[in-house]
Amino acid sequence: MDIQRIIIWAGLAVVSYLMVLAWNEDYHVNRPVQDQQVTQAIPEQSSEIGSPVGDEFSAPDADTAVTQNGQSGTDEATQGQVVSGGGKIEVVTDLLAVDISQLGGHLVSARLLEYDQTLNGDDPLPLLRNDNRMTYVLESSLVGPDGPDGRGDGGPARYRSAASRYQLDDGQDQLVVDLELENDTGAAITKRYIFSRNSYQIEVRYLVDNTSESVWRGNFSGKIVRDQSPDPTAQDSFGIQSFLGLVLNTPEDPYEKYDFSDLQDKSLNLTVNGGWIAFLQHYFLTAWVPGLDQTHRYQTTRRGDLQVMGFVSPTTQVQPGERGELGAKLYIGPKIIDRLENVAPNMDRTVDFGWLFFISYPLFLILEWFYGIVGNWGVAIILLTVVVKLAFFKLSATSYRSMANMRRVTPQIQRLREQYGDDRQKMSQEMMALYKKEKINPLGGCLPILVQMPVFIALYWCLFESVQLRHAPFMLWIQDLSVMDPYFVLPILMGASMFLQMSLNPTPPDPIQARVMKLMPLIFTVFFLWFPAGLVLYWLVNNILSIAQQWVITHQIENGPKKPAKT
Known part of the structure; x- marks a missing residue:
């Protein structure tokens, strides 16, 4: 009798195990993996992703904004073959492979070379992309009275480069990519990207050579633009869902989270000294970190079906015949505490270990x-x-x-x-x-x-x-x-x-x-x-x-x- 009972229970256990395997195969399928290749570049005539005519964000009030005067940077003309139209410039380092659109000079694609898209695949994980599957880009613009992205007379700024591809070579610790503004603004403007070895940080700078007879005024603006598609790197886990949304760091609240529903209910418009803004998904994030010693206006808005999250820095003034520089740094990569601690204060908190973090x-x-x-x-x-x-x-x-x-x-x-x-x-x-x-x-x-x-x-x-x-x-x-x-x-x-x-x-x-x-x-x-x-x-x-x-x-x-x- 005992043997019969054991056989029956063993049979039920085997059948139950096979049923669970079958159920898991049919109903517990991971989310389809997106193709990491950008299949559609930003149309040259489109303002959907490129900076719109005029800017969505307002700068800090003129009477409270911090002004700057500078004579740093260089305006040496870039020689070599010019990439025309609305093409893209590819930049490859030891950790990143990014595409920069010549329309606006925005980052429209970023692949993490140290992380595979799938378990058994060899394709790098795409974090930024702009195609028929997802829109997730990082924009940087010069707005304000003399900024080429906010004047409203010629559409988004257009840039040319000496080459269509740049690569960080062995033994090279830093890679500088310069984009020259094609639009006539009365000042020679160079948009510079600085990439470093073994780093997910990127410096974005504008070098302004004021060749006019009047004072040049402009504001740096950084934006995270994303649709509301699900997290492509989310893991299927019982009971816990990874956060997908915006994080804003301010002196008053060092870690404030906003998901898409929060941003739909209310737009942000905060004037903050220092701070940073980031978009989080499971394991990875992108973040803009402006000057910590300046007052910035952090804002969110909508652009059709896209959520726009970013900041505008104080007005920078460049006197006639002088040169000025303005910009910020950004982070595109994994949520690794040691790396994030070196990016900005409190950014290591984006690695969310829950309420039992201690x-x-x-x-x-x-x-x-x-x-x-x-x-x-x-x-x-x-x-x-x-x-x-x-x-x-x-x-x-x-x-x-x-x-x-x-x-x-x-x-x-x-x-x-x-x-x-x-x-x-x-x-x-x-x-x-x-x-x-x-x-x-x-x-x-x-x-x-x-x-x-x-x-x-x-x-x-x-x-x-x-x-x-x-x-x-x-x-x-x-x-x-x-x-x-x-x-x-x-x-x-x-x-x-x-x-x-x-x-x-x-x-x-x-x-x-x-x-x-x-x-x-x-x-x-x-x-x-x-x-x-x-x-x-x-x-x-x-x-x-x-x-x-x-x-x-x-x-x-x-x-x-x-x-x-x-x-």
């Missing part, structure tokens, strides 16, 4: 340190689990002693139930007297679980938010620790380990509670099916270590002298 961040530092030693994130998670287990070793030992003692006195509890089964109050009194006599804390087994739950939640955020674990392999079939186990092997092993651990615990006296405890491994297995594989690996290893510790303690108490156990 636990998540130390866990990440330990995890990163182990990875630096072993070179495998899965092994690093295992070592981190050992460290966490050691940290709670004494607390767990106290709990397991309590449960072992509870298991030891289970026959006595059963006799009390039989003796006082109809008198629950008397039975409770006798059971409490037994616990007191044997020095047993019936709630002692719950404490380690309650204490470790914040660690578990913090580790969830740590693994969910760390771009380092994106496409990070472990071994065998686990080739991406940031997503679920494709064959559910780890969750099933975790459930089996939990069942084994439950068998070491005393049977609860309440029949309903006993049945619930028997169902817990199954419930947790289903719950963990779509958790990131790295998190399930942590829980599995933690269960194995707990089973070993609990078995040793239970064996010692049950086979040792029958005396009250120390708690």
Whole structure:
């Protein structure tokens, strides 16, 4: 009879496993991956993405704006072949491959060369793009009285370049790309992009040589322009969704988030000293960082179906016969704390470790340190689990002693139930007297679980938010620790380990509670099916270590002298 029951349960388990695999294949499909190639350049005659006639943003008030005078920069004419029309200029560094439109001189495409678009693909991940799949570009403009992008008489500014492609060569630490303004504005204007090796930061500068007889006035404006399409890098994860939207940093509020619904309800118009503005998605971001010692106006608006988010800097004045320079820096890349700390104050907070960040961040530092030693994130998670287990070793030992003692006195509890089964109050009194006599804390087994739950939640955020674990392999079939186990092997092993651990615990006296405890491994297995594989690996290893510790303690108490156990 027992053999028949085992066969039936085994058959049901196999059928259930196959059904879950089939359901996952049919209904739990990842979002279609977008082609990283820009298939459609910005039309030369279009003002949809290029700076519109006039500027959408207003500059800080004239009486409060900070003015500048400068004589820096260079206006040497760029020699060589001129790229005409509304074409694009490709720039390739060791980390980035970007396209700059000659219409407006905007960044219309950016590919991250260190990150693949898909797990098994070789195509670089596209972050910025402007095609029939997504509009996500970074604009920079000169607006104001004499700015070529805000005059309204010739449309967007047009630039020419000495070459159609630039590349950061080996041994070269910096790459300068100059664009010369074609429009006649009464001043010679050069738009300069400065790229650096091993950096996702880009300097954007305007060099103004005022050859006229009047004062030149203009404002630098940086914009993030994006449609409301979903996050292409979002991971399917149970319960937690990555933030997609705008983040604004101000001295009063260093980290204020606005999603698309917030921006639709109300447009922003803030005058701020310093600050920065960024657009976040899972693992990656783009950000504009203007001068920290100036007062800027941060604003949002709509351009058709596009959301425009950006800033306008104070007015810069360049006297006749003098040269001036104005600009800002931007960041296009992954959310890596060490890099973001060097970009701007508080930008490292875009790596959102949740409300338990004070636990998540130390866990990440330990995890990163182990990875630096072993070179495998899965092994690093295992070592981190050992460290966490050691940290709670004494607390767990106290709990397991309590449960072992509870298991030891289970026959006595059963006799009390039989003796006082109809008198629950008397039975409770006798059971409490037994616990007191044997020095047993019936709630002692719950404490380690309650204490470790914040660690578990913090580790969830740590693994969910760390771009380092994106496409990070472990071994065998686990080739991406940031997503679920494709064959559910780890969750099933975790459930089996939990069942084994439950068998070491005393049977609860309440029949309903006993049945619930028997169902817990199954419930947790289903719950963990779509958790990131790295998190399930942590829980599995933690269960194995707990089973070993609990078995040793239970064996010692049950086979040792029958005396009250120390708690």
